[in-house]
Amino acid sequence: MKLTERLRPALLRWDRLLAVAALALPFVAAMLAGFAWMIEHGWLIEFIVGSISLGGLVALIRLLRLWMRGRAAGAAPRPDQLHARVDPAWGEREIGAFEAAQVYIEERTASPLPWEDLQPIAQEVVQRVAAASGKGDKGVLDFTVPEALLLIDRVAVRLRSDIRDKVPFSDSISVGTLLWLWQRRDVAWKVKKHGWNAWRVIRAVKSLPTAVLREIEGVIAEGHSSFVTSEGTAILQALLLEEVAAAAVELYSGRLRFSDSELLDLGLASSDLDRARLAASDMPLRIAVAGQISAGKSSLVNALLGADLAEVDVIPTTDAPKTYPTDFDGVETMLLDMPGLDGSDRLARTVAGELARADLVIWTIRANRPAREIDRATIALLREIISGDPRRRMPPVVVVVSCVDALLPGWPFPEGHLTAEAMERVTEVVAAVQQDIADPRATANTIPVVLTEPDWNVDRLRARIDSLVGPALDTQRNRLRIEAKTSGMRREAARAGRGLR
Template sequence: TVPEALALIERVAGELRPFFRENIPLGDQITVGQLIKLYGWRGLIDYAERAYDLWRIIRLLNPVSAATHEIREQFSRRMYEIGREHIIRKLAERFVEEVGRAAIDLYGGRLRVTADELERYVTPATQRDQAEIAARAAEPLRLLVAGQLNAGKSSLVNALSEEVRAAVDTLPATPSFQAYELRREGLPAALIIDSPGLQGGEAETTQLIEAAAESDLIVWVVDASRADREIDRASIEAIRRYFAEHPNRRRPPMMLVLSHIDRLRPFQEWSPPYDIDKAERPKAKSIRAAMEAVGADLGFSLDDIIPACLDDSVGIYNVDAVWSRIAALLPEAQRANLVRRLGGLSGRFDWSRLWRQALNAGRVISRVVVR
């Protein structure tokens, strides 16, 4: 094609340019106009040679001088011819070499694209990987915060948000599921979803299960000062039962935040931090006992229970431990996120694919009918 022929010329000229500049005497000074003039004067070479022969005959009047000049000029002419032949041969070799390489590229199809097009080209494999990375960034982790009414869910959401960027000062009672962007250095982007407080209704349990099915990590908030945990128990069991009945879905990891620990006995004592492992102080013993009771009642291990105070008037306490537990559960949450996205993608009906299949089927049928 014409573009390929032009690319061939460009390729050969580009390769010969440095050779001409570096190896041809005055190659970087000679202009195209001078070359054209020299080519036009090529007919004068015969006249110059005849005049030179006449001068050689006249010079014989002085035989000694003529012999000396003749020897010197023969030597100079021989050296000139050798140098000229060497340059011409090298130039021809380089020209043939570059034309050959370019011809191979031409017939190999590599001159069909320009250097700029080649630089901008992205292979299908890279496009797939980039699309996967973009899809991963487009679907962040979803953290669901759930629990009974006034357990401290919104306070936890607010505390976690303040840890990152103080997005809000206070969060009102949540009438419906509300999502907030959550960012923290070293952790992937996420959405934290505040849920309405549970009061034991069947409809709210159904909504909670639907929200859990679209979540990657569940943070359950329990008031440490309340003993009535039947609503928590029933709701958590409903979520676990749902995922047991749907093995194609991966149950998101669950952790529990034990809030309002400042209200435990002794009521007047509040001087954190508390060493829950040793539990030597009275308050620490009460917190430890509450953790064990809630864990046994709701089916959580002590590692998955984080005691915290989320009351601004008393002082926010142990939110860093909540973050640490979230970070520890991230690998499992990311696996749940992957399974959830795969389920949503595979379950989506592709009408465009159906249309293409119908068209292809029509073409096959038409070929059979024609035959």
């Protein structure tokens, strides 16, 4: 190696040292002159005491602010808007699984974590969601390729929407520009660092007292900035883990087995039974009307249809499910008039099995019939069938208390306005029905009605059914996902044949 090549690094280092010395020399000279002036006038001791006092005051303020922020951070929960979005179509089990994961995430992200530690924590979150979903035997990667692709598609669409709404210039900056900036991020960081240091020097040259005050302000604000950065990191990590939990809920609930367009195709096969009962077009919603013999089911069907289509008589008229087309809240519906329950176990199981395939259940109970054990047992059997499969969703239930007029002396009342005594009597009957059924979730929507002329409260009943169309459609989607046959040799052979073409 030549001598000049050996001396060049040293000369370059000396060049830098000389530049630094040239910049620092005026400040050092000013400091020495200042100390000499203070010694000459006897102010050195006061200067030292003042400097120590100022430093102690700054340290005390920083400690006090950190202590107050620590108390506030421990007492105040994270804002609700910083949580991952929950699908309103989730059932109780799915919401419970997500909330169980949320509790674990809040415990682990109470303080910022190293980013490399997030992967094992995310795996634990998935395991906890699987356990809370009743799928604790599943592994982290126990899902199919179509499910994974559908999840990626949904996340990508949501990410695109968030970027367009919340990231400025996202429509203007190209990917090539972003890549160029990322590749030169070290240079940008150095430019920022040296530029800031140069600004500090210029500021000190222009006004030394102002520069000193700004430096003190920067020291005080440094603790606040670091706290905000730390808290923001913890919130961001919690959001990422909650998104993992939400994705796990979607995977284990079976919601990613089919897209919405595929569910529309599956709806055609699901309505084959309805088309066999009535030669009509496909109806997407199935509402079943059930109850004991002569409880007023057929009269209720006629009242909801606005026409006398269902046969009504003093003897039981429905020996098999009959289907009637109508609509609720603009959604086409098949109204199923179920056979009346007579106390036989075989019929109760048949009706409960049919109700398990319904999207909404209207349960009719006669107000002047105190024997309600058949109703209670059949509703309990329906809930047992649904809860037997953790993936199933219980259809919404509306309990209709019919023949209320039989318990109201003086009926009919002018313009259908009940007296105080009549209203009290109706309230007692509704409370008795709810107590006998002993299922608060099923009797949450209990509507007393009069179905004979002049009818009463039927409009309120229809309004309540209209309000439950959304949950009924969610129940239908849940049912279609579960009932769809994704396996079978014939289907798989056909799929393989299409793949080989």
